[in-house]
Amino acid sequence: MKYAIQGYEDVAAEHLLGIFGNPIKHTLSPVIHDTLSDALGLSERYVPFCVEDEELSHCVKLAYDEGVLGLNITVPHKQHVMETLVDVDIAAKTIGAVNTLVRVEGGYKGYNTDMPGLAKALETEGIALKDETVIMLGAGGAARAVAYMWRKAGVYRKPDICAGAGDCG
Numbered sequence: 001m002k003y004a005i006q007g008y009e010d011v012a013a014e015h016l017l018g019i020f021g022n023p024i025k026h027t028l029s030p031v032i033h034d035t036l037s038d039a040l041g042l043s044e045r046y047v048p049f050c051v052e053d054e055e056l057s058h059c060v061k062l063a064y065d066e067g068v069l070g071l072n073i074t075v076p077h078k079q080h081v082m083e084t085l086v087d088v089d090i091a092a093k094t095i096g097a098v099n100t101l102v103r104v105e106g107g108y109k110g111y112n113t114d115m116p117g118l119a120k121a122l123e124t125e126g127i128a129l130k131d132e133t134v135i136m137l138g139a140g141g142a143a144r145a146v147a148y149m150w151r152k153a154g155v156y157r158k159p160d161i162c163a164g165a166g167d168c169g
Helices: 029-039 053-065 080-084 090-095 114-124 141-152
Strands: 015-021 044-050 070-073 100-104 107-111
Touching: 015 029, 015 053, 029 044, 053 080, 053 107, 070 107, 080 107, 090 107, 090 114, 090 141, 114 141
Parallel strands: 015 044, 015 070
Antiparallel strands: 070 100, 100 107
16 A cells, blocks of 8 residues: 555555554554454454645545555644544543544544543552643643643643753742
């Protein structure tokens, strides 16, 4: 399929899945997903697609037309991809970023799985956030999901802001 990175252009399987991003050559997602598919006896292959900003809408439509079952979305497309979808989950709308596309009638529905993934990891480690003081480093799609999770967990509060080391006393 066009836009697949080198080595993935002619992947054959009953079901295709993939990831849109740029840069994307570094991703280990195909190794992880294909290993799991093989272990489960599924005829699925996971393809990384290098997609430029201006080609995003075209690539989402092309993936749907070519029968791609689902996609992960990464940098820099988590926010702009929402404009290309037939539906967006309410949590993803609130977060303002999508990282998972699921094939539905007429296109894809977008979800954000960053927040539930991190929440589950924290819960597994016994970490409760309510009434805790937190700091966020980052401002992308995943950071938006973390801020949403904090608010739902009762962490949300107006942050202290300081312009520099001398102003934070």
